[in-house]
Amino acid sequence: MLYLAFKNIISKPLNTLLSILLLTLSILLATFVLQISKQLNHHLEKNSKPFDMVIGAKGSALQLVLSAILHIDNPTGNISLDEVLRIRKNPMVREVIPVSYGDNYRGYRILGTSNEYVRKYGATLKEGKLNTKNFEAIFGAEVAKKLKLSVGSSFVSSHGLIQNEIEAHDEKPFVMTGVLRPTGTVVDHLIITNLESVWEVHEHGDEHIEHHDEHKEITALLLNFRNPIGALQLSRSINKNTSLQAALPKLEIDRLLKFLGIGFKAINGIAMAILLVAGLSVFISLIKTVKERKHELALLRTYGATTFQLLTLVFLEALFLSLIGFVFGWFLGRVSILLFSNLASDAYKYHLEINAPDMQEFIMLLIVIFMTILASILASYSLFKLNVSKILTDA
Structure with a gap:
């Protein structure tokens, strides 16, 4: 048959x-x-889960989430570090993580933040050590794989989020200190350094990211709360009473x-x-x-x-x-x-x-x-x- x-x-x-x-x-x-x-x-869901709220400049809430959490869009602007850090004193807030960027290396974003950001995504070192000084950086797994740099290599950042060789900061090179294990999150595609490095590399009159010792700026602030009600209450308050914008990642991702x-x-x-x-x-x-x-x-x-x-x-x-x-x-x-x-x-x-x-x-x-x-x-x-x-x- x-x-x-x-x-x-x-x-x-x-x-x-x-x-x-x-x-x-x-x-x-x-x-x-x-x-x-x-x-x-x-x-x-995996990439937005670590944070309850993101605070940034006024604009599109979805754009703020896409840029500050998923890193696939341009930021809505910059915000005063002093202003957002006052939010840390709010009793409903459990933790805050500032993030700042504006540069890239061969198309991969250089993110200025704290080492706590890496821990939020469960990333651990595969080799080398975490960045502890200015102009030290750790590479996400995919970045290290694609760029084929080894621990101890130096590199210079270029201005903007798109690869270009014209506006390179040759006078202030970074040093690669470590490589992270794969996590399946946005961390795999980032180059991570501290905030001070991002501020210092732009000291010579940047039009988009202003920063003086007395008035530093960041791209966004990532927050976690003690309870969900706190996130909703603070979100309404920030959007109504301040020049900042608060967005809830879960809500925007669902939309x-x-x-x-x-x-x-x-x-x-x-x-x-x-x-x-x-x-x-x-x-x-x-x-x-x-x-x-x-x-x-x-x-x-x-x-x-x-x-x-x-x-x-x-x-x-x-x-x-x-x-x-x-x-x-x-x-x-x-x-x-x-x-x-x-x-x-x-x-x-x-x-x-x-x-x-x-x-x-x-x-x-x-x-x-x-x-x-x-x-x-x-x-x-x-x-x-x-x-x-x-x-x-x-x-």
Whole structure:
């Protein structure tokens, strides 16, 4: 039966190719969107979880979160260090971590902050030591991997967040003191130094980051609270009564995911529509197969084949098509994730993973098999009324 099913499939290559192509396209789209959505949700939640609030300059709350926590956007501006550090005295605040940036090295952001920032993401040293002096820096795992610098190497930063060689601070080089282990967070894609280094490197009249000994500025302040109510109360107070802006990362990330979810649902809808068309294509192909091969099927009955065996033959043909289409679609979906990951890595310094099939994809396979069974039964209805003697006589 397996051999006959295979021979029947390859005897109509165009019909077979069309059915497989439609199935492949639908599975490719569905698995691609499923993995992108799943990994993006995990990535955003994992990176925003360490902090309850971010305070920065007035502007877009989402931009503030994207720039200060996810490091994939430009900051809304700079804020006075003295002003935000007064917030530390608020009894509802448990801890504050200032962050400041404005420079990069070969496209990777140099972040000025405290070593507590590294600990918040659970990052530990792979080699070397943490930065303790001005112009010492530690590299995230991906930065060290891509730039291939060793502990003790020196480098100079360039002004701005985009790689350029024109505005390099040659007179104030940094020294790489350590490399962090991979964490799967934004830390992997950062070069981390202390705040003083960021201030000092811009001492000679920077238009965007002003800093004098009596009036230092930072990009943002990251906070954690003793309880969730404190975050809500302080957020309202800051946004209403000060020149600063407070944003809640979880709230802004949820809004972003809700917005992105519309696009994901649209693509999934297209994938499901293509899957239905693929199922219909398989169904029509099977009907044609049964109709055109009635003489062959009648001969099989004369050789002792039962109706159930004929049904099995039709089902195996459909199953071959479905499984080939599913496997191709899943494989090409993973290839697409790999290609997209390379683009995401260049633009957003974030890698997507190539994961093994998950439960949702297994359910998708069951749906395809169910469609195959249903199409086989409907297409094979005429086999129950097969008039062997009449068909052979007419032939």
